[in-house]
Amino acid sequence: MAAINYDDERFAEVEADKQQALTENEQLYNGMINQSDKYFQQQIDASKEWGEKQQQLQQEQTDFAIEQIGQQKAQAEKDYKREQSGAYVDLQKQTNQYGAEAEQMAASGLANTGFSETSKVGMQNAYQNRVAMARESYNQAVLNFNNAITEARLQNSSALAEIAYNTLQQQLQLALEGFQYHNSLVLDQANRKQDIENTYYGRYQDVVNQINQENALAEEKRQYNESIALQKAQLAEEQRQYNASLTLQKQQAEQQQAIIKQYAVNTAYYQGELNGDAEKYGTFSNGYQPKGISGYGKVSKTGDTITFKTQTLSGQKQTVTQNIWKTPDGTKWYWDGTKNQYIRIK
Numbered sequence: 333m334a335a336i337n338y339d340d341e342r343f344a345e346v347e348a349d350k351q352q353a354l355t356e357n358e359q360l361y362n363g364m365i366n367q368s369d370k371y372f373q374q375q376i377d378a379s380k381e382w383g384e385k386q387q388q389l390q391q392e393q394t395d396f397a398i399e400q401i402g403q404q405k406a407q408a409e410k411d412y413k414r415e416q417s418g419a420y421v422d423l424q425k426q427t428n429q430y431g432a433e434a435e436q437m438a439a440s441g442l443a444n445t446g447f448s449e450t451s452k453v454g455m456q457n458a459y460q461n462r463v464a465m466a467r468e469s470y471n472q473a474v475l476n477f478n479n480a481i482t483e484a485r486l487q488n489s490s491a492l493a494e495i496a497y498n499t500l501q502q503q504l505q506l507a508l509e510g511f512q513y514h515n516s517l518v519l520d521q522a523n524r525k526q527d528i529e530n531t532y533y534g535r536y537q538d539v540v541n542q543i544n545q546e547n548a549l550a551e552e553k554r555q556y557n558e559s560i561a562l563q564k565a566q567l568a569e570e571q572r573q574y575n576a577s578l579t580l581q582k583q584q585a586e587q588q589q590a591i592i593k594q595y596a597v598n599t600a601y602y603q604g605e606l607n608g609d610a611e612k613y614g615t616f617s618n619g620y621q622p623k624g625i626s627g628y629g630k631v632s633k634t635g636d637t638i639t640f641k642t643q644t645l646s647g648q649k650q651t652v653t654q655n656i657w658k659t660p661d662g663t664k665w666y667w668d669g670t671k672n673q674y675i676r677i678k
Contacts, residue, residue, distance in 0.1 A: 334547045342539045350532035357528060361521035365514060372510030376503050383499030387492050394488035398481050405477040412470035416463050423459040596620070600644040601669035621667055625674050628659035638666045638677070 595603040597620040606620055613624030624630040636656040643649050654666045656677065665674040 334550065336540060336543050336547070340539070340543060342542075343536065346532055346535050346539060349535075350528065353528045353532070354525060357521065357524050361517055361524070365517045365521075368513050368517060369510065372506055372513070375506045376510075379499055379502045379506060383495055383502075386495045386499075390488060390491045390495060394484055394491075397484045401477050401480050401484070405474060408470055408473040408477070412466050415466040419459050419462040419466070422462075423455055597672055599669055600646070601642065602672045603645065604672060607672050620672070622674075625659055625665065628661060628663060628665075631657035631659055631665060631674070634658050634664065642668075642670055 596606045597604055599620070606615075607622050609622035609624055609626050610620065612626065613622045613630060615621055616623060634656045637653050638656055639651060639653045641649065641651050652669075654668075657665045657667070657674065659665065664677040666677060667673075668675045
């Protein structure tokens with residue numbers, strides 16, 4: 333059987349189809365991988381943007397709270413200064429020598445007396461106490477406001493840290509999911525590539541099997557054609573031999589006819605003239621055996637036979653069986669072809 337021709341175009345077609353399938357698979361999965369990477373990166377970016385926005389909002393809330401505290405602090409300072417100013421004004425009113433308080437004391441005869449001086453001292457002390465209490469309230473308010481600002485900043489830092497932590501956790505989770513999905517696509521792509529390789533290896537083997545089958549059929553056809561050619565040659569030879577045999581037989585027949593024409597009796601056992609009794613009694617169907625014997629009359633079959641050994645003119649030994657004949661007088665005879673006459677049985 334002929335060897336496989338690996339330059340057969342069918343192998344090239346299988347290889348071209350395989351490369352196209354691999355290219356399409358590569359493009360498909362690379363596109364999916366790129367899209368998935370892009371998607372998860374967008375999610376991570378969105379998470380970062382969300383975290384930054386939350387931090388911005390938290391910072392704005394804290395800044396606003398601190399600003400309000402600052403405004404309250406400023407208002408407390410204004411109230412303190414107003415109270416301080418009011419106390420001073422009241423003190424001036426009370427100690428004014430032309431004021432209503434002075435006029436009342438003068439009318440009472442207390443002006444320029446010890447009581448008057450004592451009263452002034454009391455007013456001065458009341459003023460100082462009022463100012464001291466206002467300052468104390470203001471200082472306590474400032475301390476509370478400063479503590480509130482510190483607490484707001486600490487809470488802001490804690491909130492910002494929590495936002496950053498949650499954002500980071502979300503980004504890490506998205507990164508992990510993206511990595512896992514990316515890897516699953518890579519594995520699917522490798523498995524699909526192996527499936528394509530296996531599929532086209534099967535097709536490659538199908539081509540090999542088909543070519544082997546074609547070669548086997550071609551070999552069977554060659555052997556069949558060779559057998560037919562041999563049979564034709566044999567038939568031609570047999571026909572030639574048959575024709576040659578016919579020609580030889582024809583030649584032999586012609587020679588035999590020539591011999592027959594030359595001899596009245598021409599058999600394998602005898603060639604020569606007819607037996608003299610043939611003309612008198614006639615012959616049997618063989619054309620040379622007389623139907624009678626001179627001096628004895630016509631012969632007839634007894635139904636018996638006799639077997640004896642003889643030989644042809646060519647010297648071939650033969651064993652022949654002949655009928656036993658009898659004549660009217662009861663004598664019995666058999667025909668001896670080598671002598672061209674009847675032989676009496678004694």
